[in-house]
Amino acid sequence: MEKLINAVFPPRCVFCGALGDVFCENCMSNCTLLKEQRCLVCDRPSKNGETHPYHYVLEPSQKNEETRLKDQEKQSKPHSLLPSQFISPFIYENNVRECIRKSKYSSRLFSCLKRLSFEGVNIVYEWGLSFEGFIVVPIPVSKQKEKLRGFNQADIISKIFAKRFNIPVDTSILTRIKDKHAQHSLSRNERFENIKNSFEVGKQGYGVLGKKFVLVDDICTTGATFLESSRVLFYAGALDVKCFALSKKL
Numbered sequence: 568m569e570k571l572i573n574a575v576f577p578p579r580c581v582f583c584g585a586l587g588d589v590f591c592e593n594c595m596s597n598c599t600l601l602k603e604q605r606c607l608v609c610d611r612p613s614k615n616g617e618t619h620p621y622h623y624v625l626e627p628s629q630k631n632e633e634t635r636l637k638d639q640e641k642q643s644k645p646h647s648l649l650p651s652q653f654i655s656p657f658i659y660e661n662n663v664r665e666c667i668r669k670s671k672y673s674s675r676l677f678s679c680l681k682r683l684s685f686e687g688v689n690i691v692y693e694w695g696l697s698f699e700g701f702i703v704v705p706i707p708v709s710k711q712k713e714k715l716r717g718f719n720q721a722d723i724i725s726k727i728f729a730k731r732f733n734i735p736v737d738t739s740i741l742t743r744i745k746d747k748h749a750q751h752s753l754s755r756n757e758r759f760e761n762i763k764n765s766f767e768v769g770k771q772g773y774g775v776l777g778k779k780f781v782l783v784d785d786i787c788t789t790g791a792t793f794l795e796s797s798r799v800l801f802y803a804g805a806l807d808v809k810c811f812a813l814s815k816k817l
């Protein structure tokens with residue numbers, strides 16, 4: 568159906584106006600790749616965006632949890648409240664920024680975001696990473712905000728990610744209970760403070776214990792949102808958390 572509509576009314580590129588595609592190849596090539604992946608905790612380069620091992624410290628509250636320690640033995644890696652990996656294909660600038668910004672306020676530009684997501688997810692897929700055994704969880708927005716926008720951008724990216732890697736997506740795992748201030752006007756410390764206690768797991772953590780998750784969002788700035796939502800998942804018994812952001816703000 569979409570093909571038929573496009574054939575009768577060829578779309579124009581949102582960025583340059585060229586006829587044929589909402590996001591033409593030329594404008595897509597203007598999207599800057601994040602060549603060197605970074606550690607989510609310290610923002611310094613790391614191989615495949617893996618969290619540097621020296622960030623792992625067991626929190627006292629975790630030490631009594633038998634299951635957690637057993638899992639740790641099984642996994643033979645340090646367990647903490649930190650995601651093990653953060654990956655992002657694009658730098659949040661130029662057309663990537665325009666696309667994400669514009670699609671936030673206009674569902675008409677939905678297809679633009681979809682195109683960018685396909686591109687980004689494909690790039691990561693070609694790195695040969697595996698997410699076998701993981702469940703994709705979009706970073707939720709509050710019910711209010713979703714109503715206002717009509718959709719959550721992270722949901723769209725999540726679906727595309729899940730399909731490419733052939734793993735399930737579950738939008739009911741995390742809910743946003745606090746969405747007070749927009750993060751972008753805040754300093755780094757304020758962001759961490761603002762995001763605290765913003766998320767909770769649905770149905771008292773049902774479906775989280777012993778499972779592995781990939782959190783998905785459109786932009787990662789300081790990592791505060793990913794770190795806080797990972798913390799919530801780990802407290803509910805998650806075994807591993809990885810993070811994927813379509814873009815990274817440098």
Ligand SMILES: [Zn+2]
Binds near residue numbers: 581585591592593595
């Ligand atoms: Zn164009």
Ligand SMILES: [Zn+2]
Binds near residue numbers: 618
């Ligand atoms: Zn680090």
